[in-house]
Amino acid sequence: MRSTTIGWLMLAPTLLILTVFGVVPFVYVLVVGFTDWNAFAADPTAHFAGVENYRRLVFDGQFLNSLWKTLWFAIFAVVSQVVLGYFLAQLLMKDIPFKGFFRTVHTLPLMVAPIAVGATWRLLTVPGLGPLPYYLERWFGIEYRLGTYADQAFLTTIIMDVWHWTPLVTLTMLAGLASMPKEPFEQAQIDGANKLQIFWHITLPMLKPTILATVFIRMMDALRTVDEVWMLTGGGPGAATRYVGLHIWRVVFPKTDYGYGAAMSLLTLYLTIVMCWLLYAALVARRELPKAE
Amino acid sequence: MADTENGNGNGKVRGGRAGFLPIHTNAFDRVFIGTVVFVALHLFWMRFLEAHIPLYIATVLSLLIGAIIVARG
Numbered sequence: 001m002r003s004t005t006i007g008w009l010m011l012a013p014t015l016l017i018l019t020v021f022g023v024v025p026f027v028y029v030l031v032v033g034f035t036d037w038n039a040f041a042a043d044p045t046a047h048f049a050g051v052e053n054y055r056r057l058v059f060d061g062q063f064l065n066s067l068w069k070t071l072w073f074a075i076f077a078v079v080s081q082v083v084l085g086y087f088l089a090q091l092l093m094k095d096i097p098f099k100g101f102f103r104t105v106h107t108l109p110l111m112v113a114p115i116a117v118g119a120t121w122r123l124l125t126v127p128g129l130g131p132l133p134y135y136l137e138r139w140f141g142i143e144y145r146l147g148t149y150a151d152q153a154f155l156t157t158i159i160m161d162v163w164h165w166t167p168l169v170t171l172t173m174l175a176g177l178a179s180m181p182k183e184p185f186e187q188a189q190i191d192g193a194n195k196l197q198i199f200w201h202i203t204l205p206m207l208k209p210t211i212l213a214t215v216f217i218r219m220m221d222a223l224r225t226v227d228e229v230w231m232l233t234g235g236g237p238g239a240a241t242r243y244v245g246l247h248i249w250r251v252v253f254p255k256t257d258y259g260y261g262a263a264m265s266l267l268t269l270y271l272t273i274v275m276c277w278l279l280y281a282a283l284v285a286r287r288e289l290p291k292a293e
Numbered sequence: 294m295a296d297t298e299n300g301n302g303n304g305k306v307r308g309g310r311a312g313f314l315p316i317h318t319n320a321f322d323r324v325f326i327g328t329v330v331f332v333a334l335h336l337f338w339m340r341f342l343e344a345h346i347p348l349y350i351a352t353v354l355s356l357l358i359g360a361i362i363v364a365r366g
Contacts, residue, residue, distance in 0.1 A: 051335070051339070051348070054335070054336065054339060055339050055343075058336055058339050058340040059340070267336075270329075270332055273329075274329055274333075277325075277329070281315075281316050
C-alpha cells in the first residue's frame with residue numbers, strides 16, 4: 001500500500017468526525033440563516049428569504065448593542081487574563097515555599113463548570129445574602145447592587161471571567177516560559193541589560209506564539225460566553241450584560257426565530273474570525289513593505 | 294491561516310508570495326481575505342447605502358475586489 005493511501009486512511013476518522021460535527025452543522029446554519037423560519041409564525045415552515053435576515057440585522061439596535069458590549073467584555077477580560085496570567089506564571093517559575101500547592105490550588109477554578117461558577121458568584125454577590133455587598137458597604141461604603149447598577153454588573157461579569165479563566169492563561173504561559181532556553185537571558189545579563197530590557201527584547205518576542213495562541217483561545221471563548229453570565233445576571237440589569245450569546249439564545253429559543261438567530265450566529269462567527277485574523281496579521285504575518293524611492 | 298517557515302509565526306509563508314497586501318499570503322489566505330471583504334462590503338452597503346444604490350452594485354464591486362486580491366494580493 002502506498003504511503004499516501006495509508007496517510008489518508010489514518011486521517012479518515014478525524015476527517016469524518018470533523019465533517020459530521022463541524023462542516024455539516026455549519027452548512028446547516030448557513031442555509032437556515034438565509035431562511036424565514038419561525039416556529040410561532042402563522043406559517044411555521046422555512047422559506048428562502050435571501051439576505052433579508054442580514055438586512056434586518058444591520059438595523060437591529062438590540063443586537064448591535066449586545067455585540068458592542070460583548071466586544072468590550074472580551075477585550076477587558078482577555079487583556080486582564082493575559083497580564084495577570086503572565087505575572088502568576090513568573091511567580092510560579094520562582095522557588096517559592098509551597099509552590100506545588102499553590103500551582104494546584106490556582107488551577108481549581110478551571111475544573112468548575114461555568115454554570116456552577118455563575119451560581120457561586122451569584123451567591124457571593126446577591127444583596128442581603130452574599131458577603132461581597134455586605135463587606136463592600138461596611139468597609140468602603142460602596143452600595144453594591146448587581147441588579148440595579150449596570151456598571152457594577154458589567155464589571156462583575158469581567159471579574160468572574162478573569163477568576164475562572166486566568167489559570168488557563170497561567171498554565172500556557174508557564175509552559176511557554178519553561179520551554180525557553182536560558183542562554184539568551186544569561187547573555188543579556190552579562191551584557192548589562194536591565195529587567196525591562198530583558199522582558200521587552202527577549203521574553204516577549206520568545207513568548208509571542210504562546211501569547212497569541214492563548215489570546216485566540218480566550219478571545220473566542222469570551223465572545224461566545226453565555227452560561228456564567230446567564231446564571232449571574234440573566235443579562236441584566238436591563239440589557240447591560242446581555243452579551244451576544246445570550247441575545248442569540250433569547251431569539252432562537254423563547255422567540256423560536258430560527259432564521260434570524262442563525263444569521264446572528266453567523267455574523268458573530270464572522271466577527272470572531274475577522275478579529276482573530278486581524279490580530280494574527282498584525283502580530284505575526286506582517287511584513288515590511290518596500291519604501292517608495 | 295497560512296503556515297510559516299520557521300514554525301513560530303515569523304517569516305515567510307510556505308508557498309506564499311508578497312503582493313500588495315501588507316502580509317505574506319498563499320492562495321487560501323487571499324481567497325479568505327476576498328470572502329471577508331465580500332461579506333463586510335455587503336453588510337456596510339445594506340446599513341448605509343442600500344436606500345440609494347442597489348445591493349447588486351456591492352456584489353459586483355466585492356467580486357471585483359476579491360478577484361484583484363486573489364490575483365495580486
